[in-house]
Amino acid sequence: MTMIYRLYMICFIMLGSNVPVGAVQPLPSSTGVQYAVIIAGIGGEPQYVDQNWQRSSGIYEVLKEEHKFAENQLFLLVENPAMDPAIPARKSTLEEIQNTFDLLGQRMQSEDDLFIILIGHGSATGRGAKLNISGPDLSASALNTLLDKVKSRYLVIVNGASSSAPFINALSGPNRVIITATKSGGERLATVFSTHFMAALSMVNSDLDKDGQVSLLETFNYTRLKTAEWYEEQGRLATEHPLLDDNGDQSGSREPGDKAPDGALARRIRFGRQAPIAGQSAGTGEAIALRKKIETLQEQINTLRWEKDALTPETYSERLEVLLIQLAQTNRERKAMQEEP
Numbered sequence: 001m002t003m004i005y006r007l008y009m010i011c012f013i014m015l016g017s018n019v020p021v022g023a024v025q026p027l028p029s030s031t032g033v034q035y036a037v038i039i040a041g042i043g044g045e046p047q048y049v050d051q052n053w054q055r056s057s058g059i060y061e062v063l064k065e066e067h068k069f070a071e072n073q074l075f076l077l078v079e080n081p082a083m084d085p086a087i088p089a090r091k092s093t094l095e096e097i098q099n100t101f102d103l104l105g106q107r108m109q110s111e112d113d114l115f116i117i118l119i120g121h122g123s124a125t126g127r128g129a130k131l132n133i134s135g136p137d138l139s140a141s142a143l144n145t146l147l148d149k150v151k152s153r154y155l156v157i158v159n160g161a162s163s164s165a166p167f168i169n170a171l172s173g174p175n176r177v178i179i180t181a182t183k184s185g186g187e188r189l190a191t192v193f194s195t196h197f198m199a200a201l202s203m204v205n206s207d208l209d210k211d212g213q214v215s216l217l218e219t220f221n222y223t224r225l226k227t228a229e230w231y232e233e234q235g236r237l238a239t240e241h242p243l244l245d246d247n248g249d250q251s252g253s254r255e256p257g258d259k260a261p262d263g264a265l266a267r268r269i270r271f272g273r274q275a276p277i278a279g280q281s282a283g284t285g286e287a288i289a290l291r292k293k294i295e296t297l298q299e300q301i302n303t304l305r306w307e308k309d310a311l312t313p314e315t316y317s318e319r320l321e322v323l324l325i326q327l328a329q330t331n332r333e334r335k336a337m338q339e340e341p
Helices: 003-016 046-065 094-107 140-147 166-171 193-200 216-234 264-268 285-306 313-339
Strands: 034-040 074-078 113-119 122-125 128-131 154-159 176-180 243-245
Touching (some): 034 046, 034 094, 193 216, 216 264, 264 285
Parallel strands (some): 034 074, 113 154, 154 176
Antiparallel strands (some): 122 128
């Protein structure tokens, strides 16, 4: 079979199954549940105490109101939990953080996703990086130990603090996305990253491909660009340069995406919205199995596209054809199931 004919057949199959050619995307929702832990450290001065609260509670509200995270899927830990009695919060101590992960360890399943968002002031020395909190600080190594307590599909750690880059070295691994506000532990000044990250979570700002959802990659790119713009508008030399690592190589990219080693996983991860609520059913057993199969095929196609340059054109097209046919067939099965009375 010639390559031209093979590509023609692929297009015919994909069009017949209502799957856009060349635009394999993740499903709008996951068969698992998404959880988020938001941790704001100590401010030191009143302006930073208030700033940390505004950023952390703001992110909490966006995830709850816009992305439909239920309250039992959100955990907010701050310096002063009494800032707003209407928002359930705990004190951001190492003990409370450990208690939160103990609870998540009991609650989370292997198909669930966990977002961890750190806000405040960080520090980094030869002994590692930390987020400054009340009492003993939260170190990157301690956080890595806590992550071992939870079962998950994807883990996302967003550290918006100063000196946050070493968290990439400590936490990088398979099925993990690590985002930091700085490119090194030496960028020690207060950051504006978290303010722009909060804005980036809104679909109005970050839904660049207009598919009704916000991907982690879209969120990062919006935050990165707005952070740079802020320094330009202030006429100041930028003292923070965000990084994203999602391929487990302990090295972050400034501009993740198609031409960078990072970005493939971040593109697939979407925030909340249509994901199931904890305690509610995600559908019948057969429907769940089909959704999982589709997600697996989509991941295999995305991986194959990353490996394209290492394959001969014939091998690449043959493997792509097999996966696209399987995806089209599975999508037809899923569509037929949805149309059944």
